[in-house]
Amino acid sequence: MMVATSSGSGNAVFLKDYGLDRATPGTVGEALEQTHGALKRADVFFGHGSDSAWDEAVFMLLSALGLPLDSGDEVLAGAVGDDEWATILHWLQGRIIDRKPLPYLTGRAWFAGLEFKCDERALVPRSPLAELIRNEYAPWWAGKAPGSLLDLCCGGGCIGIAAAVHQQNLDVVIADIDDAALSLARENIAFHSVADRVAAVKSDLFGGLSGRRFDIILCNPPYVDASDLAAMPAEFLAEPPLGLGSGEDGLDMSRRLLKSVADYLTPQGLLFLEVGNSWEALDSELAGLPLTWIEFSEGGHGVLLLRAEELPQVTEHLAADP
Template identity: 40%
Template sequence: MINQLHTIQDFIRWAASTFNRSDIYYGHGTDNAIDEAKQLVLPILNLPLNIPAEFYAANLTHDEKQLVIDCVLARTEEHVPTPYLTNAAWFCGHQFYVDERVLIPRSPIGELIQNHLQGIIDFEPRNILDLCTGSGCIGIACAYEYPDAEVDLADISDDALEVAQINIEAHQLNHRVLPILSDLFNDLPAVEYDVIITNPPYVDQEDMDDLPLEYKVEPELALVAGNDGLDIVRRILKEASKHLTKFGVLVCEVGNSRIALEEQYPQLPFRWIEFRHGVDGVFVLTKKQLIEFEDTL
């Protein structure tokens, strides 16, 4: 086979055909075999996704051919998500380094950030916390959107913070984005935040058991949160108000655990965000609301 494929176009076509014959699951940035093939082959060759059309006729070296073949087989036989094979993912229009130590960026919160948190806050935040940061993509995207803000990236995982640091340096944001090792709020500095944004673990055990193999390659620590998926969210709700400014807000993603959350806290005035692409499971609560209902948390 390696002697029958020659050009970039050959390998993208072969990869797409191989994906179509496989049982891989799309959900980490693409939804079809051709886009998945491009997202795999081009970064593996250290080429941008928008290469000029004439590049597709370029021949690969023997080593490049073998590398692409190995990655395509890892994608189909081991169900390794493409971003782990390329160490590249995109969020809010920015490229981030990722590997198996962190979740692959895909949060709908990105849409909120790109819309400048419209309808959530009506002021420019000075301090932002990205809680359960993983790769740091949410906090770094906030740093781009709010160039005058200081951003803290907190995570319980040393491994995740090592990845976040790679991204902080890649985006040249060392001067105002700080990674912090902390079990939620336990080890944070004495700072009140205008915005706390969090995509915490929220997958319940039933959903975890049913996840496609691609998601099971991701770190379980960043996914599972007890039988109902709310172990971490309960702690966040209980503690967040102490770390917010007077007009501060909590933005939290809970995905499919929304139903369980509403059943457990029927009194809380969750404001659920409607997204352009139809996803849901992200709520907003103000500090005032969290304090008002703190006896029930």
């Protein structure tokens, strides 16, 4: 069905301002040139799955045309249908005028090499924890493969579901306080056919997980500090605020977690806690403790590894703070 985007004076101005033609381009290559040009002219932020106007234009076009994302130059001579071009214009308007992240417009995103359903119910998937999952937590996990994993503050469920897909013998719990996010997570569980090994639980941190212990806990909680939150590009305003900010220094949620997480890890268990740009504040707060901040070959930062035996020191340290 065609999406009506090119009628009305407002849309006409939009098309003109961003070098777009109302008429459907003759080829995929011509459509890509227009799409790329419009995104280059626009003052949009790239950081929700792509990092440049070119990458986003390619993703947008291939998604609208239903082509594989690894398509090569051979598709450039292909035809573009009227409905497909109308969809692209609709997405461009949402992207440029409304400043929505592209995955919210296309309804899909990728994490750890896997496709996920994506919409405003949860943050767009993005986390260096994907590299850990693909590497099966090496070199920090040794011995027999972990049997249980918790994805805490799961949002749309991509972290825990990806862990289950990449390790076929892993039992996973994904937990979040937000009903809307959990509804999306359950759709992604069904999408990946992992309902036999992935359970979605409503929980305020560990409140709904009494008596459970896990070999691995992966947590990407809200961690944006007040200063970064105020300066964020407009695209982030489309995301659920519950998933972003966590107090003045971004660590309110992480402190709560660290004070109780030891009760939910097995004796050999590992916690991987992502705190992004707030890592310096946490590193300073835990000064004097032997902390492991993970370096990623694929980019990303601010992930703290804590072993079960290290957590009593952390808990004691936090309890001693005024």
